[in-house]
Amino acid sequence: MPLDLLYFGALRDRLGRDAERVDPPSHVVTVGDLLGWLAGRDGAYRDALAEPSRIHAAVEGQPTGHEGSIFGAREVALFPPPGAL
């Protein structure tokens, strides 16, 4: 199922984009699965996602840990640790 990915903060520059539509295989069911699948796509993703602990996620606008499900989601955001203060 197509999934809209949104990137924020430094991740935008590292990936060279704000958003993209992807269609991950069916074994990708958690945020962690998604990160692993993206990192395997090419060197830019591998480098940008090299420190998974520094990548936070939101599924449908709700903060979600790496163990959280993306099943059925239409929008997943990935971003560096939040906080601008």
Add this chain to the structure above:
Amino acid sequence: MPLDLLYFGALRDRLGRDAERVDPPSHVVTVGDLLGWLAGRDGAYRDALAEPSRIHAAVEGQPTGHEGSIFGAREVALFPPPGAL
């Protein structure tokens, strides 16, 4: 030596006055001595000063413990525990 005593808070009402000039004997050298001497004057003072731990003092406008000297002071204030908030 004459000493001006100032009273604040509930102590004013209990003693029925805001201030008075006294001339304590020479063995009265600390705030604690002063409180003891005042309490011995009459029942109103004894009652008002019955809980010395609830009587705070300032000598010449500086907060002073019961062990603090009043030697040479011209103004001593006595008052309940401070704080209006």
Add this chain to the structure above:
Amino acid sequence: MIDIRIQATDFDPGHQIGRLEQLVAGSVASVTVAAVASDEVTEIHVDHYPALARNVLAAIGAEAEARFGLAGIILIHRHGPLLPGERIAFAAAAAAETGVAFEACGYLIDALRDRAPFWLRETLGDGSVRWR
């Protein structure tokens, strides 16, 4: 009252405190945060994800209300372009007890710092940019 504002424009801390003062005879604790940057920074851009920001700030407000029993909470976070030194965020809490308002305000500002989904991009005098 929990008022959450995610906005590009500046805000007036005194006006916000006044709104909270009308809710309760008690205390209002507030923190106003300016965007601090080093000297070579000429502009700051606050990146954000609106849907997530609304959800996270609403959750922070609801948690603080449940935990502290407050009369009112205001959270403001700006996004978009800022000059260094401009206000970027505000947190305030109102309660009958001073200590409660103060502790709640600390909870709010810590939560904004640790969880609010905003990211800073700084533009330097030489035109280069960096993320913080």
Add this chain to the structure above:
Amino acid sequence: MIDIRIQATDFDPGHQIGRLEQLVAGSVASVTVAAVASDEVTEIHVDHYPALARNVLAAIGAEAEARFGLAGIILIHRHGPLLPGERIAFAAAAAAETGVAFEACGYLIDALRDRAPFWLRETLGDGSVRWR
């Protein structure tokens, strides 16, 4: 900057925060306290000893500055007659670091509560008075 004000008149929290914001690119933490009283209280009188109040508030400000390294401190305490619900005191601290400003503000408001030489006399609807 340490600004200590002991005054009969009201004050404007927003104006005071604005004064501190001009001192530093950073954060301003503040607490505004209203005079809380039970329903039967019609007037509050804040008794004080001016010389002692000046000395104690100045000491509190100097302690906070030494301890936290602040850009600015404002302490305001009112005296004289107040209506229930009116502002009675204000404490604020400015620092480059939000956490420093907040902790310092807490120190200031605790010190005002515990040490500031002011006493409240309440007048009740039946004309009687009581000290708090």
